[in-house]
Amino acid sequence: MPHLTTYQTRIIPDWVDYNGHLRDAFYLLIFSYATDALMDRLGMDSNNREASGNSLFTLELHLNYLHEVKLDTDVEVRTQIIGHDSKRLHLYHSLHKVGEDQELAGNEQMLLHVDLAGPRSAPFSADTLSRLQAIVAEQTDLPAPAYIGRVIALPPAR
Numbered sequence: 394m395p396h397l398t399t400y401q402t403r404i405i406p407d408w409v410d411y412n413g414h415l416r417d418a419f420y421l422l423i424f425s426y427a428t429d430a431l432m433d434r435l436g437m438d439s440n441n442r443e444a445s446g447n448s449l450f451t452l453e454l455h456l457n458y459l460h461e462v463k464l465d466t467d468v469e470v471r472t473q474i475i476g477h478d479s480k481r482l483h484l485y486h487s488l489h490k491v492g493e494d495q496e497l498a499g500n501e502q503m504l505l506h507v508d509l510a511g512p513r514s515a516p517f518s519a520d521t522l523s524r525l526q527a528i529v530a531e532q533t534d535l536p537a538p539a540y541i542g543r544v545i546a547l548p549p550a551r
Contacts, residue, residue, distance in 0.1 A: 395535055396471040397528060399434070400427035401491060404466045415462040424456070424486045424500040427470035431484070435524045447515055449482065449504040457499040457540045467491040474529050475541060479516045480506045482525070485538045499540040 400423065408419040432438065432449055442448045462468065469491045475483040481503060488498040508515035517525070 395532065397431075397434075397473070397532070398469050399430040399472040399486070400470040402426070402468060404462060404464055404468065406464060409464045413463055417458070420458065420462075420488065420498050421454075421456060421500070423468065423470060423488065424454075424502075427472055427486050428484075428502065428504070431472055434528075435521050436518075437521060442509075445518070446509050447518075448507055448509055450507045450512075452481075452503045452505050454500060454502045455540075455543055455545075457543070459499065460495065460497045462488070462497050468497070473532055473535055473538060474525060475501075475537070477517075477522075477525050477529070479522075480514045482506070485541055487538065499538060501538075501541050501543075
């Protein structure tokens with residue numbers, strides 16, 4: 394599994410702006426649904442969240458708009474695990490037309506595993522860590538995404 398497809402959808406009229414493009418906010422909505430699907434794959438679905446009292450919270454994200462996405466386009470999100478430790482998950486989502494290689498948008502996220510009773514950070518369960526490690530092992534040959542680790546800044550004034 395070089396690429397883990399976590400979400401697919403068609404761009405609907407309510408998501409399109411006056412320029413005929415996908416609105417900024419809906420890129421993030423699509424990536425958010427992909428994160429939910431990844432949580433399900435990691436065994437952190439709604440039943441698990443209710444039983445364990447744990448979930449993932451987004452600490453930080455970066456979103457890069459790379460190419461236009463228009464009405465009725467069928468898109469998919471491919472997810473790559475960049476890294477993880479006992480409580481955090483660093484991932485990258487890329488948006489593509491279904492079955493095509495060109496990246497339309499990229500979304501880097503840092504997530505924190507949280508005990509909702511606190512709320513406070515909590516270690517992943519052994520099962521979740523095992524599932525994370527299995528995905529990482531399957532993705533070892535993937536190159537690092539071009540749009541991770543970016544910083545927003547103006548060049549220094551001269």
